[in-house]
Amino acid sequence: MTSILDQYKQAAQASYRTKPPAEPMISSGYINMQLEDNVPMFTKQKMNLNPSDLITHAAVSSDNLVVAMANGKLFRMDIRNPDSEQEIHYSKYCQPTSKLSGLFLDPLGCHLLMSFSSKTKDGCPELAYIHQKSSKLKFVSKIPNYEITEVGWNFENTSNNMTGPILLGTSKGHLLETELEPNNDKMFIASEHYWRQIFDIGKGADTPITGIKFHRVAGTNKYCIFVTTPTRIYQFIGHAIFSENKPSLKSVFYPYLTIPETGFQEIPSTLKYSELQYYFDKNEMPKTFAWLTEQGIFYGQLDPTSQQNSNSVVTQGSLVTYPSGPDGKEIPPLSFVLTEFHTLLMYSDRVKVVSLLNQELVHEDIYSEAHGKLKTIIRDLKKRQIWVFTEKKIFRYKIVREERNLWQIYSDKEQFDLAREYCQNNPAFLDIVNMKQADLFFSKGEYERSAEIYAETQRSFETICLKFLEAEQFDALKKYLERRLESLTDDDKTLISMIVIWMTELYLSQLGTLRRTGRGDSSEYHQMQSDFEVFLLHPKVSKTMRHVKSVIYELMSSHGDKQNLLKLTMINEDFENVVSQYVYRKNYLEAINALQNLKRPDLFYQFAPVLMEAAPKHMVNALIAQGARLSPSKLLPAFLSCQNDEAHITEITRYLEFIVVHFNVKDKAIHNYLLTLYAEHDQQALMRYLSRQGQDIALVNYDVHYALRLCREKNASEACVKLSALLGLWEGAVELALRVRLALAKSVAALPDCPHVQRQLWLHIAEHVITKNQDIKEAMSFLEECPLIKIEDILPFFSDVVTIDHFREPICQSLQEYNNQIEETKAEMEEATKAAKYVRDEIHSFRGRSVRVSASSGCCACDLALLLRPFYLFPCGHHFHADCLTAEITPMLGAAKRSKLGDLQRQLSVLSNIELSTATSSGLPLREVLKNEIDDIVANECIYCGEHMISCIDKPFISDEDWDRVMKEWE
Template sequence: MTSILDQYEQASQSTQRVKTPAEPMISSGYINMQLDDNVPMFSKQKMKLSPTDLITHAAVSSDNLVLAMANGRLFRLDLKAPDCETEIHYTKFVQANSKLTGLFLDPLGYHLLMAFAAKTKDGYPELVYLHQKSMKLKSVSKSRSYEVTEVGWNSENTSSTTTGPILLGTSQGHILETELEANSDRMFTASEQYWKQIFDIGKGQDTPITGIQFHRVGSTSKYFIFVTTPTRLYQFIGHAIVTDDKPSLQSVFYAYLTIPETGFQEIPSTLKYSKLQFFFDTNNKPKTFAWLTEPGIFYGQLDPTSQQNSNSLVTQGSLINYPSGPDGKESAPLSFVLTEFHAVLMYSDRVKVVSLLNQELVHEDIFPEVHGKLKTIIRDVIKRTIWVFTDKTVYRYKVIREERNLWRIYSDKEEFDLAKQYCQNNPAFLDMINVKQAELLFSKGEYKSSAEVFAETQRSFETICLKFLECDQIDALKVYLTKRLQSLTSEDKTLISMIVIWMTELYLSQLGLLRRTGKENSVEYKVIQTDLEQFLAQPKVADCMQHVKSVIYDLMSSHGDKQNLLKLTIMNEDHENVVAQYIYRKNYLGAINTLQSLKKPELFYQFAPVLMEESPKHFVNALISQGARLNPAKLLPAFLSCQNDATHVSEVTRYLEFMLQHFNVKNMAIHNYLLTLYAEHDHLALMRYLAREGQNISLVNFDVHYALRLCREKNLSEACVNLSALLGLWESAVELALQVDVALAKSVANMPEDDEMQKQLWLNIAEHVITKNQDLKEAMRFLEECPHIKIEDILPFFSDVVTIDHFREPICQSLQEYNNQIEETKAEIEEATKSAEYVRAEIHSFRNRSVRVCVTAECCLCHITLLLRPFYLFPCGHNFHSDCLTGEIMPILSQARRNQLNELQTQLRLRTNIELSTETSTGLPYREVLKNEIDDIVASECIFCGEYMINCIDKPFIADEDWDRVMKEWE
């Protein structure tokens, strides 16, 4: 249960805590919220320790706590094992007339040094060493001439048995270098590896050293050493001699032995003490330092790698004033520790926390007198904890998010990048910083930079736009709109559309103003034009343009900016408008080139009437370049609408001939239109076309009836002859051909495949020719050209005055041919008779043929003795049981043959012997007839040598359904 005193202390702490001003409520687009929490930044906790006497000195390092008490005892506690505390009576190991002046614990908590001063003149100072695991103190023998006031530990030492090289500061201003090693064989007592004085700050005067620190610069042999006195801060920089990874720091001071004292910072002070503190980053490298003096705390950043000033490592050094006390005066604290952003000041009755950035008091704790006066404050550099010691109690401070207010401080100091770094990604904080930065840039006239920052805020869109419009900063407004556009998502379609339209209007207005003033070729115009093109090319703008392009087109048209209008249509792939713009400007070749590059057939069909009319040659070239991508049938309306002059006809014909020749177009409308052009303008080309199409009406690609009607209208007789013949109107074709040329009629007469039709056509030709001129020689040529016509066929065409003597020779020749035909028929009959007699003889010889079967012969299917059951023998030598062959042949028979075989077997099995013995009309018993029919089905051929085996050549040996089973058997 908490004691009354503890409750009073907690109440005092809460009432004395400095209240930081509350942040105003945010109203910049975010939901109103309190920006900070109520958890205190610094809060102390009383440790449950019970010292046996008043505390005089304390040291904490790496969770190892050491207290020196007024009763001459040393209290030690490992905070990781709080039940294992120890006490040592240290006065037994030192002279009686000495007093403890300092307690120094190395960063790892292994090595403890206790400094003693003599109470009387006949005494001497002492330095005592104690190891963490030892209960026995050992006096450092060579230290009796020096009163040690400060120890500079080696921060790179990791050994638990040796301190490594360390520096000691004395009350006379001497700087000593030594190394202490604990000997485990003698209860971890110390022995000096070496002991030497390396520098004297006092130059013979008593100048007590109040602080000393040394650190290596990176991984080099370069070291820097900070030493403080009550009024001065010294910096020593130089290279140490490193042996076995241990530096000898004496060489650092060599350069300072022969030069005047200039490398120090002096601050006048009446105090007899001062304090030097370092803050280390997460890599245990010194980052900042602070030096307590009477006027204030001298604070600065450390930059060991800086090359600007080789004599000083301090950057951004400043003096931090102390906060006012209860009496309104600023008094120096007794001690302090340094955190990353604050200095924790210790007075006799209170602890104050001051910001290192704005020097404001952020926290204050008052300690009741009942716990005694504050003795010291210590920061464990390894564990990063803060400890406060009074006479009777020990407190530990907990630091919670000490960087929480840094964003506000840096923002007030106009260091906005740092403010954003420490705003903890809080959108409300970040928005406040950006607003303040943007307003500052605007007030300085840096409008474009201000616009970029304004775009990242939640300020009203309209307010910011009006702000730039009022001061006529169009370029800055465009920057703001561009940034806002980039931050929008695809869901903000309305705002995106508005910004795109507005920015386009701004660009067009600027370009229009420059054109009106004659500056179209100026650098400014080119820059704005380039910016407009880049703006329109942005993906987000391109997506939006699909919805608002009509508005943008209207804007560009209203500004008379045809060039950008054309570019925009091309950029948006609004191909219809691109081509339309070219045609509107009568740039037909540009329109054709655009169509060729786009390769969009629908646009060719759309603009074909205009382009074919205005530029037929170039347009047909473009059509030919597209090849099969275009459907010629869809271009027919454009071809039909053209003027019927020679140029257009020639180009259309050229395109259609190209498509027919290279892509074998079979569309009837295309062929009909081409045939029409031929009929009207090129008769020779028409005849070549009809010849290419051939005389097979099922293979021609045009409408034959339409072609015949057209050719009749144009009086193209020769073409009509070909078309009539194509339709099978042979007599009409021959009749029409006789009007043109007899040779043409003869060629038509040879076309029919029917001999009778050929004969009839030739007779028609012969009748026409003979009736006309009664030319006997011509009639004889007809007999030679057509073998189907005989002399007797043409005799009726001659007049009665012609005597038979004129036809004696043809008639005799005809009779001789008939006689030859009769002789050939007789020879064929005799040859057929001989063949029939030979077949009958072969059949008779087969009836008496026999085959010898051995007793050991086996069935080729079941491999059982053949003579056990009825069997079949084949001339090829294969033998099969009748039932085996029937079972093997059954699956391969057709369904009809299978049904027939089953029916025959059933009749043979069910019929009685009397019925089976009955003779049929052939003279054979009915049984023999059934068996012969069964044999014809089953044994028509050998199953191994016949057609069945040939048909099974592509059949797999193993069926799909049996594959798994066979694979298992093979395994």
């Protein structure tokens, strides 16, 4: 529990927190009581741990905490298990002249290296190893006389027993590669064949290595190694050689052994120490790095895939300066840690938090002298926790939303996309960022881009509009109005109407200016016209136009913009107004063009009478272009109201012919009107029309009786013949055809389907022709044309003076035909007589036919003795018991016969003997009648030789239901 003194100190430290500068809310329309989060970004918590002596060194990794104390003991604890506290007296394993100079814990928290330096010049430095599960120090015996100042751990290692290949840095600038692994006696030592010196940065000078970090580029064998000294940071990039899935980092340094040292950044410093820190992303890949120098924190982004420079993976490197101390000087910290957006700088009595983005001090914690001096600050890379160790106490920092002020920082740096990303959807912050970016674009002259962003802000509508009007940036003003229009809801009707009217005025004004200056055909004009059309089609605009269309019409009329007025009426569906204006001004062709563009059938019906009268050819062309979209019957009143001159009749006929031929119109009124025009003006076209309609009265589309009456009035005789024949008035049609021409009468006589009617018509034609000129040759030709007429049919039509000698040949031919018919009749009679005699003989032979059944004969169905039960015997020789045959035949019967058979059997079994003995109308007892009917059904034919067997030829022997059963029986 926190003591009262600590609570007082924490409250006092709040005064040291540097607050971000307040942003004046001059543009935001949002109500925001407090922009700054009340929860502190960085808060420290004192841990309930009391080391037995002053802390000299510390290390934390994966919730494993190790503290070295002045009394020569190690304090270890698993933070997740507070009961795991353990103290190890390490000093008893060391030489009296050795002192602890470094404590290095691997990322897994399992492997701890302790570096010892000599207190005297004659002493030798040492390196000790202790495992998490061990309480004894094991000194690495194979190590040369080097003092280890830094360890580069292998972040890919997942083994708790082996460290994997690691790098060691010495006080002389040597880089060593080794791996710690167990030997046969399970004691952890440095294996000799994994011990090698791979590079020398010092080149013989005392250049201590203060930082080593290395990592592999994902998916490759490429490694990036960072090494720092107090004044330099080195980059070594190369490919490692793998052996037994273990990399050899020595190969990375091969190219650097023969080339001058160029892959380093040097910052002069008088400090004897420095640090190198990584920040890892969520995928545990290094994202950024930071290097502590005297002049500041050298900070940069890491991008191993960058193609800009193959010798460096650092991008956007910069120097973060230190905050000024009480005396105004920038004092370098003793240690630091790196977070995603901040760095925590540790001094002897305080911790300062500096933003990496704007280098401002955002937080400061002053530690009481009661806790002792600060020794180190550590970030647990795995658990992402920050620990601060003083001489007496241990603290842990809690970070709450360290990105909360990034939106403001990025906004000040004019990185607005990043600023919006970190606004966390806070509308007040977003409004401030958008306002800054819009003002920036406006100041740079990028007015349209500024307009797009101004529309997303809450700044006064009038203020922004005045800014663009004063700058005479009408395109940007339109862009702003358009974006504001999209953001408005349907409830903002007044503002929507105002914007729509204003934007329409701007478009019309700009289009009019371009036309007046002779640029009406330029690409600029066409683009603006296209934008205006898109604007008119906007759903909100088109909806608003219906309410303010009178104002918009007046605007367009004042600008003389007829083209856009027409388009607007199309959008508002106010088509009648435009066409009426054209008709009123007698601009008939423009009215017709407008109708074609509008595609409103009801307007065609409304204006067709006037336009057909004024411009028949153009109107008919427009009607034909509409095709099936128009109903021809609704246009008939317009056609009937036209003058009956040749021009109008020709165009009306042309339209009716088009609609009948191409769209197969069957409306009787249309066909009757077309037939009337043909009968009055073009009888040849009338005959072609009647021929196309055919001779089936059920398929013609006109009124036949009306057509016949009309043709009689117009003296169209040939048409009357065709129509009379269509109505079945054959005699009248032939009579009328004989008045026209003989060939027409013959064609009519050949039409009836009834031979008797055809014969009567041909006789009528023959009588007319023979009576008229008594031409024997022509009479003979009738006999050839119509086989229904004989010589004896036409003889009465000749006069008495004509001798029979002229008809000798046809009469003889007719008599010969009669003789042939008599002979054919005789042959048929003789054949019928023979067939009847054969049938009588067959019947007589069946009377004496018999079949013998022996006592051993069996039923063909059940193989039992046939004579045991009533049986049926067929002429083919098959015999069945009556019940066996019934059982066999029943499934083969239809549903009706099966039902009747069951009913007959039921009557035989239910009725009494007296009822069965009752005589029926045929004189037979009821029993005999029932049995005869059953026999007719059951024994109608043999089931093996009759039609039942033939019908079963395509049926399988085994049904699907019985297949499984049969298969099991066969098995």
